[in-house]
Amino acid sequence: MPRFANSVTDLRSSEIRDLMSLATAPDMISFAGGMPGNELFPLETIDRIYQSLTEKEKQIALQYGPTTGLPSLLESLSDYLEKKGLPVKSNRLMITTGSLQAIYILAKAFIDPGDPVLVETPGFIGALSAFRSCQANLISVPLNGDGMDIEQLKRRLETTLPAPKFLYYTPNFHNPAGIIYSRKVKQEMTNLLKGREIPVIEDDAYSELYFYEEDIQEMQLMKAADPEGIDVCYTGSFSKILGPGLRLGWMLVPDGIYRKCELIKQSIDACSPSISQMIADKFIRREEIYDYTANIRKEYKKRGLAMIGALEAFLPAYVTFEKPRGGFYTWLRLPEGSDSTAVLKRAIEKGVVFVTGKTFDPDGVKNDFMRVSFCNTDEETIRRGVPLIAEAIQEVCGP
């Protein structure tokens, strides 16, 4: 038997993967995935982009690029992010192989085995897995409907020794909780973190997918404020606004952190796919990205509203949830102590899948929630699937 590193002995296969394999069975209705709908990809736009490429551009697309990204994409993406109010001039932008890689690189830059890091519960499983693979000690802060519980965050900051290496949070259309952080909570987090030398990883994969223009003010990013005295490491992704199959994300970080991250990326995969970067660059430069995101916002809003409507119509009154105002997810609260794995088993028998709550618990325990996605399912299927979810809940938790 090979002698593996200690860091991998604790990595476990996650329940979600087995679920995903069920979710691809032909007749199964899937509320499990976190992927965009296949039918929503901008195939014609990409055809036009491909046709427009010069021979020289195709050569660049097939060649190694700089570790930190193709210069042309760094330029166009900088403009795009600057329009969103992000401080691109006083920070450094790096292209990564998906935003999960950006999060992994940041984790590797900061975490020594056993180091505490602050995370949300529930939280994004990709990030939790990246932190676990660096042998972090996950210190979880519970979420309310408007973001982290500030009292709990304060307590963790006061009692965690040694001090946490960073705080990780997802401000908009949280995966799985579906919520938006309020400006008030972000301000309180900022106030608590000032002077502590604890960087923030702000993972913003979903912010383009808002249902309501009026939320844009509330969604203002901590990185947009870039508060003095806090190193905010902003990460983003093309996965939700173009296609995850390109594997393209980015980080916008202070220079000192950028330089460490560049060295780490060199040792991991040398550079991100040039072919994907070429497509993403044209997608921004031709301004196709604005029409496309406007279109998918409309479509996800339809699906989200169909989901809310069906849940309100069919769920027993004891199941509660925050109505999503964007993104991909609804997060259902079962009666305290319920077992969503038991619900899932019943649901699968009925031909529908979702993801159990404990999958998103940094401690892997709390299971009285369930994540029900509306991203990869059309309205009609949502209306067909939700009653089956409701039945499964009632069979396990009562009428």
Next chain:
Amino acid sequence: MPRFANSVTDLRSSEIRDLMSLATAPDMISFAGGMPGNELFPLETIDRIYQSLTEKEKQIALQYGPTTGLPSLLESLSDYLEKKGLPVKSNRLMITTGSLQAIYILAKAFIDPGDPVLVETPGFIGALSAFRSCQANLISVPLNGDGMDIEQLKRRLETTLPAPKFLYYTPNFHNPAGIIYSRKVKQEMTNLLKGREIPVIEDDAYSELYFYEEDIQEMQLMKAADPEGIDVCYTGSFSKILGPGLRLGWMLVPDGIYRKCELIKQSIDACSPSISQMIADKFIRREEIYDYTANIRKEYKKRGLAMIGALEAFLPAYVTFEKPRGGFYTWLRLPEGSDSTAVLKRAIEKGVVFVTGKTFDPDGVKNDFMRVSFCNTDEETIRRGVPLIAEAIQEVCGP
């Protein structure tokens, strides 16, 4: 100042990167890079492949794929590797984001901070950087013209405590040394490693780029023999046989190692680019890969022979080298104790760049070699550049 992890404090920016930035200056002749020639990419074939994709295939290309690779590519690549004599049925194949990622994942699977690993001197800087970023203790074994020095390997195996976590080697058209491992050396390595529970990472990025059919026998891979009692982890790449901008590589490894590596890959970037995998799959299935590799073999042979001819014509007699029989590189031995950095400075003044010897030394010291690539430079430019290299050497090391 953020509190970085210990593992990143030792990572240094490499000299090669500054060189590469010089190498892109318009008039500079570059023998520095390790990238294929831009003009050799199969652009028309890729156009045909793109035109042939169905709507459903384009959707797959833009969507997340399984962590370990698109099933269709795993199938076609398995067939391709089986034809090369590799034991795909008794091992597991995983697609990675370039073969450097395969090497990084294997490093992460095995290395705890301080663990010794056996590497070659000189050695591939990407792998050395991956091992350093896992805080390995690099134990280097010198190379002869036919592979590792077996006596030195034996001594390292007997004296290294704790036992090395793995042995890393590059069997064919070594980067930078340009050599092929002989069957005899590979057999002696196998004999020495048996019963020691030290896995082998066999990094085979260049084996398709042979100049002479008659070398194929000598080039037989350790993985093809898959010796009982040694876990051989075979890594390969599409970078040299299609295009590095796709960022696609693979590992073929025993099941127990595969399962750890899958969990690591999940935590790093979730999956490799689907768009690249779709192209690579069609490239194999349409059998374009065979014609294409035959063509580039011919072209690199022309360049290699032009390089050998020019070096023999212009170099002072005290500079020696193994004539490359494939791949991308020649490795020039200067008089003992010479400083190739001084040669490089003179060379740059004359308008030509290469990479200094110490870049490839795991200890970062030995500098009386230089790597001169012929992959990304046409024959005429090679003939123009080599005399300048020869002048620079003579100015530093004497007539």
